[in-house]
Amino acid sequence: MLRDITLGQYYITESKIHSLDPRVKLAGTMLYVISLFLTDGLLGYLVGAIFLGIIIKISKVPFKYMVRGLKAIIFILIITAACNVLFYQGTTTIFRAGFVKVTVEGLEVAAAMSIRLVMLILGTSIMTLTTSPNDLTDGLEKSLGFLEKMKVPVHEIALMMSIALRFIPILVEETNKIMKAQTSRGADFTSGNLIQRVKNYIPIIVPLFISAFHRASDLAMAMESRCYRTGRQRTKLYPLKYEKTDYKGYIVIIIYFIIMVGMKITIEGLGVGGFFTM
Amino acid sequence: MIEFVDVNYVYGNDKAVDNVSFKIEKGKFTGIIGHTGSGKSTLIQMMNGLLKPESGTILYDGKDIFEEGYDLRSLKFKVGLVFQYPEYQLFESTVLRDVAYGPINKGLAKEDAVKEAKAAMEIVGINEDKYEKSPFELSGGEKKRVAIAGILAMKPEVLVLDEPAAGLDPETRINLFEMLKRLCTSENITVVVVSHSMEDMAEYAEHIIVMDDGKLIKSGTAREVFSNAEDLENIGLAAPEITYLMCELSKRGIPVDKTIIKTEEAIKCLETLL
Numbered sequence: 001m002l003r004d005i006t007l008g009q010y011y012i013t014e015s016k017i018h019s020l021d022p023r024v025k026l027a028g029t030m031l032y033v034i035s036l037f038l039t040d041g042l043l044g045y046l047v048g049a050i051f052l053g054i055i056i057k058i059s060k061v062p063f064k065y066m067v068r069g070l071k072a073i074i075f076i077l078i079i080t081a082a083c084n085v086l087f088y089q090g091t092t093t094i095f096r097a098g099f100v101k102v103t104v105e106g107l108e109v110a111a112a113m114s115i116r117l118v119m120l121i122l123g124t125s126i127m128t129l130t131t132s133p134n135d136l137t138d139g140l141e142k143s144l145g146f147l148e149k150m151k152v153p154v155h156e157i158a159l160m161m162s163i164a165l166r167f168i169p170i171l172v173e174e175t176n177k178i179m180k181a182q183t184s185r186g187a188d189f190t191s192g193n194l195i196q197r198v199k200n201y202i203p204i205i206v207p208l209f210i211s212a213f214h215r216a217s218d219l220a221m222a223m224e225s226r227c228y229r230t231g232r233q234r235t236k237l238y239p240l241k242y243e244k245t246d247y248k249g250y251i252v253i254i255i256y257f258i259i260m261v262g263m264k265i266t267i268e269g270l271g272v273g274g275f276f277t278m
Numbered sequence: 279m280i281e282f283v284d285v286n287y288v289y290g291n292d293k294a295v296d297n298v299s300f301k302i303e304k305g306k307f308t309g310i311i312g313h314t315g316s317g318k319s320t321l322i323q324m325m326n327g328l329l330k331p332e333s334g335t336i337l338y339d340g341k342d343i344f345e346e347g348y349d350l351r352s353l354k355f356k357v358g359l360v361f362q363y364p365e366y367q368l369f370e371s372t373v374l375r376d377v378a379y380g381p382i383n384k385g386l387a388k389e390d391a392v393k394e395a396k397a398a399m400e401i402v403g404i405n406e407d408k409y410e411k412s413p414f415e416l417s418g419g420e421k422k423r424v425a426i427a428g429i430l431a432m433k434p435e436v437l438v439l440d441e442p443a444a445g446l447d448p449e450t451r452i453n454l455f456e457m458l459k460r461l462c463t464s465e466n467i468t469v470v471v472v473s474h475s476m477e478d479m480a481e482y483a484e485h486i487i488v489m490d491d492g493k494l495i496k497s498g499t500a501r502e503v504f505s506n507a508e509d510l511e512n513i514g515l516a517a518p519e520i521t522y523l524m525c526e527l528s529k530r531g532i533p534v535d536k537t538i539i540k541t542e543e544a545i546k547c548l549e550t551l552l
């Protein structure tokens with residue numbers, strides 16, 4: 001219903017990627033992001049793109065649905081690309097007007113940068129698209145479990161995170177409801193100067209906070225009446241456990257990473273020059 | 279007053295209102311009944327232009343409200359809508375200021391708005407000692423009444439209420455319905471009420487609209503609708519208790535009118551038999 005607003009935009013379907021342990025996906029995403037930053041050659045991007053394409057295919061998330069997430073950053077993408085094209089201090093000038101100078105190097109950097117950004121977004125969204133927010137926090141909790149020893153309350157933080165995630169769609173719906181109620185009383189959100197407009201939102205924000213506090217205290221009460229308490233003795237209803245496919249997943253991602261690193265070391269020269277100066 | 283012509287509304291893929299047409303007469307008390315999720319709330323949110331139908335036309339005083347150039351904002355002052363849980367709309371620091379919010383939006387001067395607010399609270403039975411309280415210190419039922427006053431204070435021509443009686447004690451509930459009836463008869467306000475209580479609807483509504491799964495099943499006088507218990511039962515509703523009693527009596531050979539839907543009428547009918 002409100003899936004398009006939910007953070008993480010989990011796409012419900014069944015696939016090999018969906019059933020992977022969230023820890024594998026977290027590690028995989030991290031390695032993928034690192035590999036993108038290592039790469040500065042066309043070949044590297046090609047390998048990265050092919051790998052990404054295969055993963056998307058396996059995940060069964062429609063490509064169209066994935067691209068929807070890109071719309072939000074298209075603005076950033078265009079601005080970065082434009083800045084690179086216009087202001088990059090290259091040597092092979094194609095065109096110049098006043099202090100703006102378009103160079104071959106600038107175009108190359110702009111292209112590389114855009115490709116990298118798009119791949120970055122697509123790569124990370126694979127994780128949020130195929131992992132439910134709950135699994136995600138579970139995975140994070142488990143992966144960061146070692147921090148417990150350093151007195152970081154990992155479990156509590158994870159709990160807070162999953163509650164927050166759970167509340168987002170509820171609050172969105174609530175906002176919607178309150179907005180309708182106030183519009184029915186003649187509230188006007190579009191006219192007036194800036195201060196007036198901010199003021200116009202008070203009738204929305206106050207009830208929203210009140211109801212959020214109510215919900216929070218209700219939830220706390222419900223948890224307490226079921227004897228919830230934090231502490232290391234807690235066990236999980238569905239504990240995370242590695243299966244065979246999870247090990248396979250690790251192997252695949254490590255092989256990919258080795259290839260990317262190997263390429264970086266062996267064919268340095270193929271890169272787009274000066275990329276890292278950005 | 280309000281007319282729906284072939285109206286459809288869709289949430290994502292769910293059809294919430296399916297090809298609905300009806301008319302709400304000026305000055306009448308109209309009830310909308312239907313099981314949970316049958317589209318009642320969706321229906322009434324279209325009456326003041328909050329939701330725009332997928333297709334179809336909604337007319338207010340004969341004018342299409344979604345036509346280019348129609349002043350939807352001023353329609354909201356003419357068709358006052360009280361939501362299912364109206365207590366969520368309270369936000370001001372005092373009850374009085376909250377009730378005056380609508381009239382001020384309407385463009386009234388502060389003193390006039392306060393006057394309207396006080397008059398509205400008088401109608402719903404909020405006493406003067408509550409005026410300066412924070413609306414969040416009130417009980418649930420009081421909040422509800424304040425919220426209704428907030429709409430009443432805008433002096434709407436049509437008053438639409440979504441389950442106003444939910445969560446009220448019997449006395450407050452009866453007071454509320456008596457008040458609505460009074461507004462309807464003496465102030466000539468058109469009243470539309472969504473309710474799950476067949477008894478209340480039988481008692482107060484003149485016209486009933488029956489919804490089922492987004493479709494309008496029946497629209498007629500309360501007597502027409504409620505005297506046919508079977509049709510209502512088929513869609514998960516029921517006739518008022520008193521009608522069942524009358525049917526049972528007549529089945530046992532006592533000559534009573536089976537189409538009686540109000541307690542008072544039943545008492546009169548039985549008294550003539552004694």
Ligand SMILES: Nc1ncnc2c1ncn2[C@@H]1O[C@H](COP(=O)(O)OP(=O)(O)OP(=O)(O)O)[C@@H](O)[C@H]1O
Pocket residue numbers: 001289290292293294312313314315316317318319320321362
């Ligand atoms: N904001 C929404 N988003 C998506 N679907 C909705 C939304 N609001 C209602 N629906 C769906 O539309 C249908 C009609 O809902 P509606 O709220 O109009 O029912 P109702 O008759 O008022 O029910 P109730 O008696 O429980 O108040 C339901 O199937 C519901 O699931």
Ligand SMILES: [Mg+2]
Pocket residue numbers: 318319320362440
């Ligand atoms: Mg409803």
